[in-house]
Amino acid sequence: MNKKIFIPLIVVILVLVGAAVWLFMNLEEQKQVVQDMQELAELDKQEMENEYERFTLQYSEMKTQINNDSIIAQLTAEQMRTQQLLEELKQVKASDAREIARLKKELATVRAVLRDYVMQIDSLNRLNESLKQENSRVNAELERSNAQVAGLSSEKASLSEKVAIAAQLDATGIAMQILDKRGKVAKKLKDCKQLCVNFRITKNVTAANGNRTVYVRIQNPGGNTLSGGGIFTYENRQLECSAKKVIEYTGEETPVTVYWNMTQMLEAGDYRVSIFVDGNMIGTKTFSFK
Numbered sequence: 001m002n003k004k005i006f007i008p009l010i011v012v013i014l015v016l017v018g019a020a021v022w023l024f025m026n027l028e029e030q031k032q033v034v035q036d037m038q039e040l041a042e043l044d045k046q047e048m049e050n051e052y053e054r055f056t057l058q059y060s061e062m063k064t065q066i067n068n069d070s071i072i073a074q075l076t077a078e079q080m081r082t083q084q085l086l087e088e089l090k091q092v093k094a095s096d097a098r099e100i101a102r103l104k105k106e107l108a109t110v111r112a113v114l115r116d117y118v119m120q121i122d123s124l125n126r127l128n129e130s131l132k133q134e135n136s137r138v139n140a141e142l143e144r145s146n147a148q149v150a151g152l153s154s155e156k157a158s159l160s161e162k163v164a165i166a167a168q169l170d171a172t173g174i175a176m177q178i179l180d181k182r183g184k185v186a187k188k189l190k191d192c193k194q195l196c197v198n199f200r201i202t203k204n205v206t207a208a209n210g211n212r213t214v215y216v217r218i219q220n221p222g223g224n225t226l227s228g229g230g231i232f233t234y235e236n237r238q239l240e241c242s243a244k245k246v247i248e249y250t251g252e253e254t255p256v257t258v259y260w261n262m263t264q265m266l267e268a269g270d271y272r273v274s275i276f277v278d279g280n281m282i283g284t285k286t287f288s289f290k
Contacts, residue, residue, distance in 0.1 A: 045089065045100060048107055052086035055114055066121050070172060070202040070253070075117060082110050169207055169249070171256075171275045171283030174199040176218075178289065179259075189268060189289050195226075195260040197243070197273055199283060203253045212249045215276040216258045218242040221269030228263055234276055241276070 059079035063072050085106050092099045179194040180186040197216050217239065218226045229241035243258045266289070274284040 045092070048100075048104060049086065049089055051107060052082055052089060052110070055110055056082050056086065058114060058118075062117060062121055066124060068124070070170070071117075071121070071124075074172075078110075078113055078117070085110065168280050169204060169212075169277050169282045170202045171199045171277075172202055174273060174275070174283050174285040176271065176273055176285075176287045187290075189266045192266055193262050195242075195262070197258045197260070199256055199275060201247075201249065201254045201256060201277070201282070203251065205251050207249065207251060209250050210248070212247055212277050214245050214247055214256055214258065215241040216243045216245075216260070217274045217276065218260060219272045219274070221267055221271065226260055226264065228260060232276060234279060234281065239276075 056079055059075050059082065063075050063079075066072065085103060089103050092103065175198045177196045177198075178186040178189060178192045179196050180191045181193045183194070186192060195218060197218070201214075213232075215229065215232045217229075220226060225240045226242040227240055229243040231238050232241050232244070233239075242260045245256065245258050247254060247256055268290050270286050270288050272284065272286045275282050
């Protein structure tokens with residue numbers, strides 16, 4: 001073969017071989033990168049599963065640390081929600097970035113809610129322990145000397161105030177819906193003929209039984225109260241309420257529904273619902289309507 005042809009041919013072959021080798025090595029490197037990313041995604045998913053499982057166990061532990069049916073019910077609901085999210089995570093592939101991101105965001109919410117419950121339960125336990133210690137101390141002083149009656153009267157007044165605080169009612173599960181002219185739930189304020197407010201007054205064995213007047217105050221985005229329920233007293237002030245209802249409270253959890261009939265135009269935005277009983281605000285929540 002002519003050298004003039006042979007030498008360039010050899011050069012071309014070497015270049016092609018070199019290019020093939022480089023391409024092969026580059027592909028292998030990319031495969032390794034993809035494999036590393038997949039392993040990291042699997043480790044991240046496993047870590048999320050471990051956190052969900054740990055939070056589920058923490059809810060179980062917290063339920064043994066408190067004797068409050070309402071809070072135990074809330075803890076159970078949050079525990080079930082955490083367990084459901086864990087099951088969803090187990091069914092998701094680590095490569096499903098969108099779903100993993102959603103469940104990671106849910107995990108952050110679960111973590112924040114759990115932290116709030118830990119603080120709430122710790123506060124209640126410390127208050128109960130403080131009340132027990134206070135009661136034991138006062139009883140010991142009463143038994144030790146009748147000469148300390150004057151001082152103990154002050155102690156009893158303090159305890160009575162704490163009992164009064166414990167007897168205050170509490171509203172949970174506050175919800176507000178827009179009803180149209182047929183009494184059906186509507187989505188937009190333009191269809192509103194009534195506002196329906198639902199909530200539950202929780203169980204409280206220390207509260208006195210009997211009739212209670214429940215006052216519901218609805219404030220529009222401008223901070224003005226939707227009128228229609230008359231006037232009530234709160235912290236030595238006369239406030240306007242949107243609706244009121246007399247209920248019979250027996251110490252057990254009591255569902256309450258109150259309606260406000262539309263008497264003025266409603267604007268889109270945030271509406272704040274506040275509930276009052278016995279001169280105390282027992283619950284509040286904000287709702288957004290379009």
